[in-house]
Amino acid sequence: MQQAVIFVRVSKKEQDYQRQLEDLRSLALSQAVQVVAEISEKISGARTNQERDGIQELLRLSRTRAIQKVLVCEVSRLGRSTVEVLQVVDELTQLGVSIYVQNFGIETLRNGKRNPVAQFLFTLLAEFARLERETLRERILSGMDEARRQGKKIGRPDGTTEGKAAFLKKYASVVRNLRAGLSVRKTAKLCDVSINTVRKVNEYVLLKP
Incomplete structure (x- = not known):
């Protein structure tokens, strides 16, 4: 079998x-x-x-x-x-x-x-699956362009930029795992966040004060 x-x-x-x-x-x-x-x-x-x-x-x-x-x-x-x-x-x-x-x-x-x-x-x-994703992406970008033409704000509202300290506090568990020596991929899985988020946290952690 x-x-x-x-x-x-x-x-x-x-x-x-x-x-x-x-x-x-x-x-x-x-x-x-x-x-x-x-x-x-x-x-x-x-x-x-x-x-x-x-x-x-x-x-x-x-x-x-x-x-x-x-x-x-x-x-x-x-x-x-x-x-x-x-x-x-x-x-x-x-x-x-x-x-x-x-x-x-x-x-x-x-x-x-x-x-x-x-x-x-x-x-x-x-x-076909790739073309379908590309079409969806183009539609989203087209919709965003149209919203901008109509004067609508796209993205994070003004005045709400997230600082380094607030960002690291938000992802405190990610910081702990990285400092404990866990890999980016393992940390992303354990903390249920994207790998890109972990990489961004890692950049902040590695930066000298």
Whole structure:
């Protein structure tokens, strides 16, 4: 029996990935594979795969030959860009790990060999997902430009600039973890903040008074 990982991601903290998990658990039963791990992320799709603990754990399990299959709902769960998705697909393929994408019913390996149709579809789907994000970003920027033309204030209100002391007080737990020697990534995970926020705190902490 093949060992498999269920991999799910949502991009907002208020979103729930329970439906994805339930769907993929049912899929695992139908394919008679043994689920040895469930990896779930609540992280923005704009984060690189290097910043995603879930993707890194998936790659670790694949490299140690602990799994032979990955189950995902959509190809966009595997990366923010076409290049990142294809990098994951290529590495897992080289390691003999097949990826099954539920919403299209496609799999990267057939009897241990590359499925060229899946490779082609992965490229297309990843590119469509990237274009969709770019379109959304352009719409947001266009809306901000229109608001400025109408004289509306964009960003932090005047007079509310956050000083260094107030910022460090706000993220006191981040400061403690950094001073204790924890890495930026570990601190971000423990304190449930973005890596960029931790980096900004770290810059302030390293600055001499």
